[in-house]
Amino acid sequence: MPERQLITGNEAAAEGAIAGGCRYFFGYPITPQNRIPEYMSEHLPPIGGVYIQAESEVAAINMVYGAAATGAWAMTTSSSPGISLMQEGLSYMIGAELPCVLVNMARGGPGLGNIAPAQSDYWLATRGAGHGDGRCLTFAPFSVQEIYDLVGQAFPIAQKYRNPVMILADAVLASMREPCALRDRLDPPEEKPSWAVGGDQKGRQRNIVNSLWTDPPVMEEVNLRIQQRYREAAQNETRWTEHGADDPEILVCAYGISARICQTAIEHAAEAGVACRLIRPISLFPFPTEVIADWAQRVDKVLVVELSMGQFIEDVRLAVAGACPVELFGRTGGMLVTPEEVAERIIEIA
């Protein structure tokens, strides 16, 4: 086993990207993820990579768009207000069928909000990606090791589905230190995808990277192709974990940092005599609908725990489809829940 190092979530995101083959980073500083661009500025140039501090998140995502058009494995990272500014670029990348990876270390909002942990960008992450009929494939790690692993895995996933992949975490995961097993850094593949622009163009057709399709039937065809990829992603990339009782009264659904909190909360609840099962979606889009639907048939109630006031719960409700009551335990504005509070709520509704 490789040696484990005590690193922050931010460092795990940065090193995970490099280990996964990313060599191009474009970003604009924003707390609580500043350690990522700092890390990249230190580590990329010595290995032949590129770090550019953009003039804004708008520019950063468009630099990623240009880099991705050349077939490079490129990434940007930010926190909530910056992700808002990237929506336009994401929409263009989806339309132009370009891959990239972005990390959102979400913070409290709306507006300038604060730098405390929040999950209130759930809709932005899973429904967002700007205007049009596209979405980001979205994954939500819940530990430093998982940030490292998922960010690295996100690059080939983005390439495979030719779509942006968002890693959604939060201010706690960003600044948290945990042991993390680091792999050797992979080189990005040498061969460029057939659609990439630039380089020596002799002997091949010219390539055009474009999202403008003025003819609606053609635009629809592009959209249907993108939707087909999302269906394939649902087949191949849907991920979740399950914890707790095999014969539960209450099903708890939570992702990211909330799921970590719930892991301990369901132990407390079990000690008080309430058997719970925790389902933690790792992929938020595609969403693990089926497993939640299955368990919803077998429990009395579902409790959704999120650091927002009812965003994630909508996907859970769609999965539960009325099979049993679904209740929300949310905090917002940068407030955390504690395992004790969640356990109390479980016991209340049981």
Place this chain on the structure above:
Amino acid sequence: MAETKLAESVYKRPESLTDVQMRYCPGCTHGIAHRLVAEVLDELGLKERTVAIATVGCSVYAYEYFDTDAVQAAHGRGPAVATGIKRCQPDTIVFTYQGDGDLAAIGLAEVMHAATRAENFTVIFVNNAVFGMTQGQMAPTTLMGQKTTTTPQGRSVEQGGYPLNICELLAQIPGVAYLARETMTSPKRIRQAKRSLKKAFQAQAAGLGFSLVELVSSCPTWWHMKPLEALQWIEDVMLEQYPLKVFVDKLAEGQ
């Protein structure tokens, strides 16, 4: 279109242009600008290692016209996209083709910062003093008193502020390697414009940094003028606000 046919009967189409019919209005100088850029790419032998960046404006279809690899960029973001491409592939020749709305309004930050970073690509800046594509609204470069669809009484300071001179702004930035303002109102002016365009691409090929050629252009449609009147208006009115000049030429300094 008429102009393309005329060109065909006199010279042949540059290799770097496709045979797709351009969709510009009759007498619009976008077509001449395309042709000049294509001729320069041909003459410098750059066609097979060039990426053209089409932006948002009447020239949005530039990726159909330039027979090179091409990327279509969001409104104003061309220089950021060019940065991404160029940083990944420094040997590729990259140019953006931007209108005055695209470059001087929504995309001002991107172009200024690309220049401050001395990004090694070329910007073709087509200044026709209006938003052509969206039907003739005021642009940052609209002249004082000029009537547009959003300055029906003529541009006033109260309503629209002052015209923005992009070259004069960029001239102060050390990252700029070649910077010139040209126009295309006569064969002589066109030849001069082509010389500047060529130098801009040569500066890029030599890795000297950011290059930009502003082309003071016509929009006969939204100026509500006949093509020749529009060219005359450039000479009589526009060039006073936007004088022709080579602002920076590091190629010459290097000689």
Place this chain on the structure above:
Amino acid sequence: MRQEVFMAGMGGQGVLLAGQLLAQTALEAGLELSWFPLYSPEVRGGRATCTLVIADGEVGSPVVGQPGSMILMDGIAVDNHLNRVRPGGLAVVNSSLAGDEVKRDDIDLVAVAATDIAAELGSERATNMVLLGAYVATTELVEEQLIEETLYRILPERHHDYIPTNVAALQRGAQLAAEQLR
């Protein structure tokens, strides 16, 4: 085994460093852990807190409402947080800045005049080490010796001059805690 330790104090007292040192030591001891700094809602400018959860299996929640133990480095920390220690838990308190009046009778309280001791040892900045020494001696979470070794490993070479003072502080803290426990 799972132990939570919450640490709080004012900026400059080395709250985060003490937390990270204990975290790194736990890692060296082969334990699982999670450490995170938090700006809790009640804190004013210049306050620092962190939470460390150490376990021999899955760590679970890094966020803890009622931690099993705390290291409280000044009076404000005691005022703000002492009431959250889980009944039956432990608080190690810096009595130089917080007094040694016992405010709860349902937890173990170890009071050490850490700032005074650190000053005697030559640097008030070693306050955190006195308290950490007391904490480790009380909980036996990791070996004191391992903390000393870890110090050498995590501090950059140019700061190794400070290590003897820090080690002395750790030992004094441990010794005083042992005396109180007796």
